[in-house]
Amino acid sequence: MIEEWVKAALGLGFEAAAPLDVSTLKMLPEVRNMCAADRCHMYDKNWACPPGCGSLEACEEEVKTYPAGIIVQSRGELEDSFDFEGMKEIEEKHKERFLKLRDELLKSVKRVLPLGSGSCTLCSVCTYPDKPCRMPDRRISSMEAYGLLVSQVCSDNNLPYYYGAGTLTYTSCFLMDI
Numbered sequence: 001m002i003e004e005w006v007k008a009a010l011g012l013g014f015e016a017a018a019p020l021d022v023s024t025l026k027m028l029p030e031v032r033n034m035c036a037a038d039r040c041h042m043y044d045k046n047w048a049c050p051p052g053c054g055s056l057e058a059c060e061e062e063v064k065t066y067p068a069g070i071i072v073q074s075r076g077e078l079e080d081s082f083d084f085e086g087m088k089e090i091e092e093k094h095k096e097r098f099l100k101l102r103d104e105l106l107k108s109v110k111r112v113l114p115l116g117s118g119s120c121t122l123c124s125v126c127t128y129p130d131k132p133c134r135m136p137d138r139r140i141s142s143m144e145a146y147g148l149l150v151s152q153v154c155s156d157n158n159l160p161y162y163y164g165a166g167t168l169t170y171t172s173c174f175l176m177d178i
Helices: 002-011 029-036 056-063 084-108 150-156
Strands: 016-019 068-077 111-116 167-177
Touching (some): 002 016, 002 084, 084 111, 150 167
Antiparallel strands (some): 016 068, 068 167, 111 167
């Protein structure tokens, strides 16, 4: 079943997809500390980001309830290190593919935990912390919000993380209860 989802991911345009061994996932306080440094300006401003997405321990307990997963990547080449238009284009393609695959998984898998790249952008303005999330069943936390070091997850699951100079790769995963 997992191999079928890997093929489906590749069919949607992801440049790479592979089975994810959920037992390799390690929630690291150091990654959460990077979130707390607020470099992306979403810490404590979004239900899908810390602390709104729950404690590291709560995230770990949730992850443990999923027996299977897949990891997906969108990759592109940049003209140079200042090719912000190219970066945005790769990010948008990744998010589009990610949402399509999530919707396909939700049609036939018992439960799915989509962990994306970057903060949730389903709403133009998040209700955090004043009101409940408008779409709690569709909200997407990032792998980092759950304390996952993306490069380590890739390495532990035999998928490259770095594809060379002039490339940019977005990595996400789906945990599934098939």
